[in-house]
Amino acid sequence: MTTTVDDQPAGGLPGPSAGVIPPRVFAAGRAATSRAHTAAFGPRRALSRDELLGELQRSGLTGRGGAAFPVHRKLAAAVGRRAPVIIGNGSEGEPWSWKDAVLLANAPHLVLDGLLTVSAALGARRTILYLDRRSVAPVAAAIAERSDAGGVELFEADDRFIAGEATAVVNAIQNGVALPVDRVRRLTESGLDRRPTLVHNVETLAQLALVERYGGDWFRAVGDPTQPGTRLVTVTGDVAAEGVFEVPTDLDVASVVARAGGEARLASGVLLGGYHGQWITAGETTAPPGDRAGAGVVHVLGAQRCGLAVTARIVAELAEASAGQCGPCLFGLPALAARFADLAAGRLTPQAAAEAARLAEAVDGRGACHHPDGAARLARSALRVFARDVHAHAEGRCVRSIR
Ligand code: SF4
Structure with missing residues (x-):
């Protein structure tokens, strides 16, 4: 069974974690307009940079693009440097992932809130969203609804697998070549326009927007204490209904698969983290994915597949x-x-x-x-x-x- 985001961005978003926790990222419902977004989440708080860093540290938020690096450390490292470039990365070149496209189709304002929060906190020189082509229209429509996002630049990503790698993102925006480059200096020291450059996955920005509103203690009230909160997962393969689900980070893999109508115990293997991830056996699916979650890909291989x-x-x-x-x-x-x-x-x-x-x-x-x-x-x-x-x-x- 194949389902793509082209036929299910807004209408095909699966029910968010019914029976486990109320939805967080998707609390404003499907294809949330600015009005629905504000009604669901309320206004942003005007935190100082230090207050924001403190809340992020308390939250334990880690990056949702695959590396799971602590977000407050990434931001804190940029403090005191030249005005940086902030890039929200929604390119999602992973073939078995469309969680970022579903996120941007349904909760674009939450991503923009997170992006603008980081940009303001660090006094960014440029603020950019690098997007899969499917996400450009919903994000452009969301920007047109708001008065604070006119400075956000949109770039359409190449659809090759490694176009989302951080140095490839910067290379694509700077030179039009979406390939990684061998760098002597870290992007956080010298990246786009030779400025310190922070590349954040768009789900990370949406989660950061929740921390900014509700605080670190609220954020870490669900999920694995070492990687708190919820995460978006794309479940594909031999399941009844492939789709994107918002689940607590401590939910075991078998339960994640069950949300898509699959039975992990019958699988010949389950791939966690996508093409750069790792296979686990059916017997190992009783544990949460932990560090193996990567960018939230869960692919189920039925018992008869080689x-x-x-x-x-x-x-x-x-x-x-x-x-x-x-x-x-x-x-x-x-x-x-x-x-x-x-x-x-x-x-x-x-x-x-x-x-x-x-x-x-x-x-x-x-x-x-x-x-x-x-x-x-x-x-x-x-x-x-x-x-x-x-x-x-x-x-x-x-x-x-x-x-
Ligand atoms: S050739 Fe080098 S830079 Fe390109 S994908 Fe391979 S390791 Fe990365």
């Missing part, structure tokens, strides 16, 4: 996605893709598995960006979770009927 074949397709896409600027991407990822193709086809299986494990080690941490690390993580998890399939393929058979 995880080696699916992983081979993903690794091939990852090898294609890079511009081949660094050795691990130029040589390592195509070789890794070839070994997974061998595993999927049952060719030279024991040797291919050993070589795939060796290549994953060889590329890990060796690129200018984290693209090879993500591919290595995915490959290693596939060799562990689908070990039974590796053995079956070595004996010339596949225990799954769907490849």
Whole structure:
């Protein structure tokens, strides 16, 4: 079953966490206008920069784009530097994620509140939203409804997988090339226009807007104490109703899958975190995703699907996605893709598995960006979770009927 945001941005937003907590990010309902947004959330508070940083520290809010870095630390590091550039990143190049597109279609004002809050607190020189093409129209409409967002610049993102990587975002806006660049200096020191540049995922900004209104203690009243609050997850694969769900961060994976009408205990594997994420077994779905949540992707592979074949397709896409600027991407990822193709086809299986494990080690941490690390993580998890399939393929058979 395939559902895309094109046919379900506003109307297709699944019910938000009924029976667990009331919705937070989606409290204003679907396709919230400025009036609905203000009615649901009330006015923003006029916090000083130090008050905002204090509330963010108390909240424990972490980034929702994948790295889960503490937000207050990211902002605090920019204090005292040159006026920075603030970028809200809604490019979402991950094929199995559309939570940012659903967020921007339904709660664009909450994202704008968060963006403008950060921009004002840090005295930003430029304030930018970098968006998937599907999100440009709803965000432009939201900006037109407000009197405080006229200075927000909109950029349409390239739809390639790595276009959302932070250095690729800056490169795209500065030079029109949505590829990561090897940087000597951190973006937070020198990025767009050679100014300190902070790139925040758009869900992070929406969550920050909630902290600004209701405070850190309110925010951390739900969820995992180490990563408090709610998060948006996109559940795809062998479930009854793929979609985007707002769930507490401590909800176990099986319950997240159940929200989409799936049964995790029957899966041959569940992919957490997307193409740069990791497979877990059905037995491991009784725990929350924790650090493995990445950008909130949960993909369910039914009992009859071959995880080696699916992983081979993903690794091939990852090898294609890079511009081949660094050795691990130029040589390592195509070789890794070839070994997974061998595993999927049952060719030279024991040797291919050993070589795939060796290549994953060889590329890990060796690129200018984290693209090879993500591919290595995915490959290693596939060799562990689908070990039974590796053995079956070595004996010339596949225990799954769907490849
Ligand atoms: S590691 Fe790969 S994706 Fe990252 S900059 Fe180098 S070639 Fe590009």
